[in-house]
Amino acid sequence: MKIAILLFLVATSAFAAEEKTFTPPAERDIPKNEFGDAVRLGKSIFTDTQHFAKKYVGNGLNCSNCHLDSGRMADSAPLWGAYVRYPAYRAKTKQVNTFEERLQGCFEYSMNGTAPKSGTPELTALVSYAYWMSTGAPVNTKLKGAGFPKLNKPELAPDYARGQKVFTANCQICHGSNGEGIKVAGKFAFPPLWGKESFNWGAGLHRIDTAAGFIKGNMPLAKGGTLTDQESWDVATFVMSHDRPADPRAKTGIAAAKKDFHEENCKYGETVEGHVLGE
Ligand code: HEC
Ligand code: HEC
Known part of the structure; x- marks a missing residue:
């Protein structure tokens, strides 16, 4: 007892x-x-x-x-x-x-x-x-809330067209209809999600699983947790199907970099809307 x-x-x-x-x-x-x-x-x-x-x-x-x-x-x-x-x-x-x-x-x-x-x-x-x-935090341990949330694999394969709908309804108002962000007085008030002012193809956030977790936890701004896991995967797939600055690790071309550094579900090197991503 x-x-x-x-x-x-x-x-x-x-x-x-x-x-x-x-x-x-x-x-x-x-x-x-x-x-x-x-x-x-x-x-x-x-x-x-x-x-x-x-x-x-x-x-x-x-x-x-x-x-x-x-x-x-x-x-x-x-x-x-x-x-x-x-x-x-x-x-x-x-x-x-x-x-x-x-x-x-x-x-x-x-x-x-x-x-x-x-x-x-x-x-x-x-x-x-x-x-x-980190004053006073225990060391060598993963604290609750560290990193970005990890989502389970989605029920349906993540989909560009569904993601586009999520984007138009929930993201475009702040990040722009072309993901370009919104500037006020020459500074980004709302940051770009793709294009030359965004993070490059080597950044952690370009990974669809990482982006889905970030989005689920934090977006739309101040409304983290309101999208479903499926919506988060879909919109992450849509965002990461647009071009961004080159992967600095791609010294011998896109095909080699795709093989060496990118996940199988990553759109890098694929043709989307007639454009090869990463070029
Ligand atoms: C109300 C405005 C607003 C909405 C709506 C919104 N965001 Fe954001 N988002 C922001 C702001 C502001 C930041 C930067 C946060 C900061 O600096 O504190 C941000 C940051 C981000 C980032 C990381 C920075 C970057 O530029 O890549 C991503 C990715 C992102 N948002 C995706 C989304 C997605 C996807 C949606 C729709 C599901 C969305 N956001 C909806 C305002 C918004
Ligand atoms: C476009 C979004 C983005 C921007 C901008 C960004 N980071 Fe990060 N950062 C990430 C992602 C994604 C990770 C990786 C998280 C993971 O491994 O799951 C990360 C990881 C980190 C980590 C390690 C976190 C951990 O828990 O291990 C640190 C520290 C960090 N970033 C600092 C910075 C600093 C400093 C800057 C600015 C110079 C910066 N980041 C800019 C997205 C960003």
Whole structure:
């Protein structure tokens, strides 16, 4: 009997621990010293990459366009969920990467730019911001809310035409009828989903499964969780059936890069509406 009660307590407390999302420190608690200055600069770079890390950026995006609420939001690959899990082995690079290397990858692919070298003020500031965000978090563990949600395989094969309908009804108003985003006073108020100002074919978000999870969790903005899984897969397929900047890894052509780096359901290298994606 005693053992049963004990087991019950252990089980419920483990469950409670798993259910709680980590809360990063409040912005007003950034220390007022040299370290705090680096943290604040990191936050500025993260939310206005266009301005604060301009020379490393080759598109119209900011880090926080995909890592929402300045990298705080659960299920939007928050910085506090990331920092404590590096160094880590990554299938993409087939090696153990440091946190700095992970950030450099985002510049090359998600920002379609060039990676700031280790030790540059920009990279150091971003690391400081992420380190501060994870103050008090347990290390070497996947916190609840870390990464983007993973969706189960859809019931029906994801479909371009159904996705187009979802896009017209739920996304176009903010992201534009051609996915080009909307600029106000020369700056994107609503970021582009495809085209030359968007992330490139090497970015994590171009993967349809990753995009479906991001969309399900976060889009339409402030209405995350309202689309069905099927709608999320369909609209992700539609978005990723449009062209975007070249895959920097495609040194010997699209066919080779498709084989080496892309999933079988990825539209890269396929002909959609008369155009070969990736060209
Ligand atoms: C176009 C969307 C997009 C933009 C812009 C973007 N990222 Fe990411 N980021 C992603 C995706 C997708 C992942 C991969 C998540 C996964 O592996 O499932 C990721 C992963 C990360 C990770 C690791 C997260 C983890 O939990 O392991 C960090 C850290 C990160 N990004 C930082 C940045 C920084 C810094 C910038 C700006 C310089 C940036 N990202 C810009 C989409 C983006
Ligand atoms: C109410 C306006 C609004 C609607 C509707 C909306 N989005 Fe977004 N979306 C945004 C904003 C704003 C961001 C950037 C978030 C930030 O910077 O905080 C964003 C970011 C994104 C991103 C990551 C950044 C990028 O440019 O790739 C994707 C992908 C995305 N939205 C897809 C969608 C899809 C698909 C739909 C429809 C299901 C949708 N959005 C509906 C406003 C919206």
